[in-house]
Amino acid sequence: xxxxxxxxxxxxxxxxxxxxxxxxxxxxxxxxxxxxxxxxxxxxxxxxxxxxxxxxxxxxxxxxxxxxxxxxxxxxxxxxxxxxxxxxxxxxxxxxxxxxxxxxxxxxxxxxxxxxxxxxxxxxxxxxxxxxxxxxxxxxxxxxxxxxx
Amino acid sequence: xxxxxxxxxxxxxxxxxxxxxxxxxxxxxxxxxxxxxxxxxxxxxxxxxxxxxxxxxxxxxxxxxxxxxxxxxxxxxxxxxxxxxxxxxxxxxxxxxxxxxxxxxxxxxxxxxxxxxxxxxxxxxxxxxxxxxxxxxxxxxxxxxxxxxxxxxxxxxxxxxxxxxxxxxxxxxxxxxxxxxxxxxxxxxxxxxxxxxxxxxxxxxxxxxxxxxxxxxxxxxxxxxxxxxxxxxxxxxxxxxxxxxxxxxxxxxxxxxxxxxxxxxxxxxxxxxxxxxxxxxxxxxxxxxxxxxxxxxxxxxxxxxxxxxxxxxxxxxxxxxxxxxxxxxxxxxxxxxxxxxxxxxxxxxxxxxxxxxxxxxxxxxxxxxxxxxxxxxxxxxxxxxxxxxx
Numbered sequence: 001x002x003x004x005x006x007x008x009x010x011x012x013x014x015x016x017x018x019x020x021x022x023x024x025x026x027x028x029x030x031x032x033x034x035x036x037x038x039x040x041x042x043x044x045x046x047x048x049x050x051x052x053x054x055x056x057x058x059x060x061x062x063x064x065x066x067x068x069x070x071x072x073x074x075x076x077x078x079x080x081x082x083x084x085x086x087x088x089x090x091x092x093x094x095x096x097x098x099x100x101x102x103x104x105x106x107x108x109x110x111x112x113x114x115x116x117x118x119x120x121x122x123x124x125x126x127x128x129x130x131x132x133x134x135x136x137x138x139x140x141x142x143x144x145x146x147x148x149x
Numbered sequence: 150x151x152x153x154x155x156x157x158x159x160x161x162x163x164x165x166x167x168x169x170x171x172x173x174x175x176x177x178x179x180x181x182x183x184x185x186x187x188x189x190x191x192x193x194x195x196x197x198x199x200x201x202x203x204x205x206x207x208x209x210x211x212x213x214x215x216x217x218x219x220x221x222x223x224x225x226x227x228x229x230x231x232x233x234x235x236x237x238x239x240x241x242x243x244x245x246x247x248x249x250x251x252x253x254x255x256x257x258x259x260x261x262x263x264x265x266x267x268x269x270x271x272x273x274x275x276x277x278x279x280x281x282x283x284x285x286x287x288x289x290x291x292x293x294x295x296x297x298x299x300x301x302x303x304x305x306x307x308x309x310x311x312x313x314x315x316x317x318x319x320x321x322x323x324x325x326x327x328x329x330x331x332x333x334x335x336x337x338x339x340x341x342x343x344x345x346x347x348x349x350x351x352x353x354x355x356x357x358x359x360x361x362x363x364x365x366x367x368x369x370x371x372x373x374x375x376x377x378x379x380x381x382x383x384x385x386x387x388x389x390x391x392x393x394x395x396x397x398x399x400x401x402x403x404x405x406x407x408x409x410x411x412x413x414x415x416x417x418x419x420x421x422x423x424x425x426x427x428x429x430x431x432x433x434x435x436x437x438x439x440x441x442x443x444x445x446x447x448x449x450x451x452x453x454x455x456x457x458x459x460x461x462x463x464x465x466x467x468x469x470x471x472x473x474x475x476x477x478x479x480x481x482x483x484x485x486x487x488x489x490x491x492x493x494x495x496x497x498x499x500x501x502x503x504x505x506x507x508x509x510x511x512x513x514x515x516x517x518x519x520x521x522x523x524x525x526x527x528x529x530x531x532x533x534x535x536x537x538x539x
Contacts, residue, residue, distance in 0.1 A: 091493060092492060092493035093493055094481075094489035094492065096226065096483055096489070096510075097484070097489045097490055098490075101490065133256055134254075134452075134486060134487070135490065137281065137454055138451075138486065138490035141454070141455065141458075141461065141490075141494065142490065144458050145458065145461060145493075145494050145497070149458060
């Protein structure tokens with residue numbers, strides 16, 4: 001029996017995206033823009049994590065959120081994490097722990113350039129809320145250690 | 150005559166017995182007795198003891214257990230202790246336990262509690278959540294509730310009340326045990342050649358497997374016998390080992406450190422034996438006292454949150470100073486999030502204090518000790534032969 005295999009190459013951009021996917025993409029892009037323009041908008045910057053965050057409250061104080069795990073994910077999708085992870089490992093991080101953490105730490109140490117290519121602003125606030133994942137607790141301590149605050 | 154050799158042989162026999170025969174015999178001696186297993190790094194054993202139950206420390210399967218079924222439960226990037234613990238459960242080596250506690254040390258141990266609930270739904274499985282906030286009005290209130298929840302659950306398991314007086318009595322018994330362990334550690338700092346790391350380790354492991362009163366007597370006997378020993382004093386390097394608080398190293402690894410020219414003068418092998426660091430208050434509300442001592446006198450570990458950045462890692466610097474150590478060996482299990490994520494911060498603290506260190510990883514079933522011996526030996530030589538004190 002012969003099996004026919006589709007050989008026509010397709011462009012991933014032709015795939016149908018749900019509205020929620022498009023909205024999410026737009027929201028993330030807008031947040032990176034906000035971070036890049038934070039000086040002009042006279043906002044402050046909070047580094048915090050996605051799960052368990054208190055965004056509604058932070059927004060009331062004109063704080064723009066920078067989310068380390070989104071940075072790592074976006075860097076990963078853009079194939080930028082390799083040098084970041086190696087940078088973190090050169091600074092004592094083990095090769096067998098969460099690469100989200102190492103990608104983020106490495107990105108900071110290599111100039112803190114966002115996955116979009118814009119420089120990320122320094123934090124005014126570091127905020128750890130309960131997340132249900134132990135790694136976040138240590139990740140926060142590592143961020144605090146990097147900024148010595 | 151009781152000698153350190155006799156005592157250590159007994160401890161080693163217990164350590165190697167993966168059927169937990171001693172605990173089984175204890176349970177079989179009286180019909181109403183129960184056994185509550187627990188995992189690293191800390192549970193309030195006083196409450197289990199007060200319920201006339203045996204707290205049984207389960208620290209994985211070591212290097213003698215072939216893990217087959219346990220591997221099927223976990224991805225390749227997860228440490229080994231949950232795999233071997235699952236293996237112990239599935240092979241019925243733990244079929245005599247009446248419950249098991251899983252402290253909030255990391256995500257893997259937390260989720261292991263759910264595994265037990267699925268495998269053995271008929272027994273009590275509890276994720277024991279310790280506060281990361283040490284404020285009395287926040288973490289303290291939470292922790293008192295957590296302790297009361299544990300107390301009520303054990304009352305249900307044992308089908309009898311756990312009175313305040315019973316907990317007070319248990320606090321006193323464990324205070325005595327912790328004082329004896331402090332004495333052992335102090336003696337090792339003074340004379341590490343007379344308290345080899347392997348012996349100290351086996352003594353600590355024995356405490357996981359027997360009633361606390363029996364363990365205290367072993368310590369009393371060992372301390373008395375050790376004072377009579379006159380082992381040769383070598384020009385070894387005094388080191389603190391850090392990172393071994395959950396998945397335990399093979400005994401051969403500890404032996405290898407000594408053979409490579411290191412005296413282990415402090416460690417974090419079984420933190421529960423020295424937790425809290427001072428006596429728990431006996432008089433008064435025993436639940437409040439257990440909570441209060443936890444908030445104020447817990448040892449600092451990689452599994453806990455340090456609220457003050459300036460103090461991050463200083464606990465390790467203090468351990469080095471107090472034990473007159475010359476360096477630190479970071480030895481952590483592969484894939485151990487708490488130990489390995491903490492390490493860069495600890496290394497920075499040691500760098501600032503000009504304390505030398507080296508690091509390697511292991512698994513509880515690591516078999517090749519030669520590379521570890523070479524690394525530890527080179528580290529010791531670098532300090533003893535070429536360090537500032539050489």
